[in-house]
Amino acid sequence: MFAAMAAPVNDPEHGFCRDCLTLQRGRTMRCERCGSPRIVRHPELHKLHIAHIDCDAFYAAVEKRDNPALRDKPVIIGGGKRGVVSTACYIARIQGVRSAMPMFKALEACPEAIVIKPDMEKYVRVGREVRAMMFALTPQVEPISIDEAFLDLAGTEKLHGLPPAMVLARFSQAVEKEIGITVSAGLSYCKFLAKIASDFRKPRGFAIIGKEEAVSFLADQPVTMIWGVGKAFSEVLARDGIRTIAQLQKMERSDLMGRYGVMGDRLYRLSRGQDDRRVEPDHDAKSVSAETTFDTDIATMDDLVPVLRALSEKVSTRLKKANLAGRTVVLKLKSQDFKIRTRNRQLGDPTRLADRIFSTGLDLLRKETDGTKYRLLGIGVSDLSDDGKADPPDLVDMQSRKRALAEGAIDALRDKFGRKAVETGYTFGKGHRGRPSRPDEDEGPEVQHPWERI
């Protein structure tokens, strides 16, 4: 079923070598030209065009690239205050190190590991280079995170002179050569299976899942392969005796929806390989937000409000820079026990003003300050549009117009003299408790995960 192992081939001409890109005529296990064993064969090879590309152990790969002495050593990127693993290289993974694992556990599993603090600026830079190479293949690129994206390669064959599968193989080679890290690619007819495929043969992987085999392939997999089925939900399913996707395939939609609501519908569709979400190129601009994690968990308005104000200003600055405005304000809180609360409110018109974002967020926040201690606060806007229609002069509410004008003046001063030149009453003179403590966490617009919208 998968590229590298595909045994019987309908048409031998459908195979090619991932290393020299030569089309294969025979059925040999190695390339007829260069002898490489990395042959891709699949009956649907030329029909599939939805791809998922994911860099292998991205942060660790970048560090290894920049310091060859690390190449054959177990490397863990992470640390900092909360001390968890961000990325482990494959050598460290073999010894049991996983992302999000507490550092002390990781070092128990792999005591000789070299721990490196993340250098986000560098990773963002390299991530952008990889993304630029994706955009050279097609404008239909939907970034999911710093190091992965969906691509729709439909209709690009003329441009590249190669079918999507070969374009992907050539892309992987080019990234290795030009950027010095490796990627894995998955090719399928839908996003759900393209993503699974890219994960299948990591690192330097290339896997294909076609329409014909989708249902039988999924049948053998655990329910956790379905996006949205995390630990908690898989336990719910396990209590109902459901562990494999095969079990879901035998259940009626109405039964699944009756039991699990909207999630039941997702289980029904994805278990059968039905996923008609398109690759959405502008996906990374679906929401703009900023959040921060506190050193000490906090519960009171006194402590939370200055942070909300500072974050609202940050979001506003980003919106203005990108000429964007958002119509829905989203407040995010994470409590001491790691439960996430999100609350949102739609506005009459899109906004890019810190003041409107803040005052809406404040309304939402008031209802959540019930003594719960929070470890994280975030604010953002979604429903984005360009800022042409944002914050229209409001004849009824002269106050809001005045505020908009004042904010324009503050922005102008800050442009000239820097952020610190103007402090508002909410942030002025507040001590360290109110100040975002982990600036590394709120860089760049937060990308809403597409799977949440399935």
Ligand SMILES: [Mg+2]
């Ligand atoms: Mg990755």
